[in-house]
Amino acid sequence: MTDSSAGRAAVPGPAPAVIRTRGLTKRFRGGQLAVDGLDLTVPRGSVFGFLGPNGSGKTTTIRMLMGLIAPTSGTATVLEAPMPQSVTAVLPRVGALIEGPALYGFLSGRDNLVRYDSADPTADPRTRDRRVAEALERVGLAAAAGKKARAYSLGMKQRLGLAAALLQPRELLVLDEPTNGLDPQGMREIRALVREVAADGTTVFLSSHLLDEIEQVCTHAAVMSRGRLVVQGTVAELAAGARGRLVVRTPDTGQAARVLADHGVADLRTTGDRVDGEPPADGAGDPDGQLPKLCAALVEAGVRVRFFGTERGTLEDAFVALTGEGFDVAG
Numbered sequence: 001m002t003d004s005s006a007g008r009a010a011v012p013g014p015a016p017a018v019i020r021t022r023g024l025t026k027r028f029r030g031g032q033l034a035v036d037g038l039d040l041t042v043p044r045g046s047v048f049g050f051l052g053p054n055g056s057g058k059t060t061t062i063r064m065l066m067g068l069i070a071p072t073s074g075t076a077t078v079l080e081a082p083m084p085q086s087v088t089a090v091l092p093r094v095g096a097l098i099e100g101p102a103l104y105g106f107l108s109g110r111d112n113l114v115r116y117d118s119a120d121p122t123a124d125p126r127t128r129d130r131r132v133a134e135a136l137e138r139v140g141l142a143a144a145a146g147k148k149a150r151a152y153s154l155g156m157k158q159r160l161g162l163a164a165a166l167l168q169p170r171e172l173l174v175l176d177e178p179t180n181g182l183d184p185q186g187m188r189e190i191r192a193l194v195r196e197v198a199a200d201g202t203t204v205f206l207s208s209h210l211l212d213e214i215e216q217v218c219t220h221a222a223v224m225s226r227g228r229l230v231v232q233g234t235v236a237e238l239a240a241g242a243r244g245r246l247v248v249r250t251p252d253t254g255q256a257a258r259v260l261a262d263h264g265v266a267d268l269r270t271t272g273d274r275v276d277g278e279p280p281a282d283g284a285g286d287p288d289g290q291l292p293k294l295c296a297a298l299v300e301a302g303v304r305v306r307f308f309g310t311e312r313g314t315l316e317d318a319f320v321a322l323t324g325e326g327f328d329v330a331g
């Protein structure tokens with residue numbers, strides 16, 4: 001038998017980062033420290049959620065990444081080129097939708113895209129009509145292309161903005177709060193589009209203050225709080241970091257809570273026939289390790305156990321645990 005791996009690199013290198021910042025900091029005149037020492041790494045091919053409450057520094061970071069404002073200190077590279085120094089080389093490779101699209105209400109959706117395309121010196125005018133038609137098709141606006149943009153709903157305007165960002169094939173798409181202000185249907189449409197764009201191989205970096213949005217569309221996320229990065233990683237890792245809670249359903253809630261407290265369960269809460277709390281980790285640090293013992297202790301004490309189990313932590317639990325802040329989940 002021959003070794004089929006002979007001659008190949010044994011260890012693949014890490015996937016190159018599409019966005020990387022080191023110590024990125026922005027202090028506005030007047031003293032406001034909007035972004036404070038940010039170290040962000042966005043892997044190629046990810047759908048990266050940039051999450052944080054209003055005012056946590058997301059837009060300021062995006063504006064620095066796109067070369068719209070200069071950092072006070074620290075560095076940012078986008079597509080492996082330093083920003084803002086490489087802005088003219090980098091921006092044609094990036095589609096961006098920041099703070100809502102700039103549209104002319106008196107022009108049709110199609111003519112708005114023609115204007116965007118004409119403003120791009122790298123776009124060949126001979127193939128313009130085809131590019132515009134394809135972009136309209138892609139965001140589901142082909143049928144409404146002749147309507148004036150002022151007659152568009154907010155969701156349609158946002159989709160037109162995305163069409164403008166996608167006139168050219170892009171390596172990176174940057175979206176600042178792309179579903180802000182949209183109704184649930186509009187939000188679903190934008191999320192579906194983000195998934196399609198990502199499936200085509202474009203890295204997507206999107207900011208949001210909606211946790212469920214991040215859980216639904218993102219592979220990776222970073223959490224910001226008051227200008228600082230709290231945590232970053234895959235969405236699965238972040239959610240796993242939130243410890244599951246032990247849940248017991250029983251008519252004997254008082255007795256159950258006493259037994260659980262005696263066995264080290266912390267933060268006990270009782271609601272109706274439900275008692276929940278944080279189980280103690282076993283000697284090996286496994287939070288599930290003590291569960292059989294706890295269940296046995298309840299039964300032994302005569303508690304009528306109707307349900308015993310743990311609830312998986314969500315990204316929201318992780319966020320609250322990390323920052324001590326609540327979250328505007330409904331938007």
Ligand SMILES: Nc1ncnc2c1ncn2[C@@H]1O[C@H](COP(=O)(O)OP(=O)(O)OP(=O)(O)O)[C@@H](O)[C@H]1O
Nearest residue numbers: 028032033034052053054055056057058059060061
């Ligand atoms: N041009 C500016 N001059 C002074 N302070 C600013 C400026 N722009 C933003 N800030 C402040 O910097 C902080 C971060 O704002 P930023 O807009 O980056 O947050 P955000 O997370 O994007 O929030 P939002 O979702 O509300 O846009 C806020 O306290 C804001 O008031």
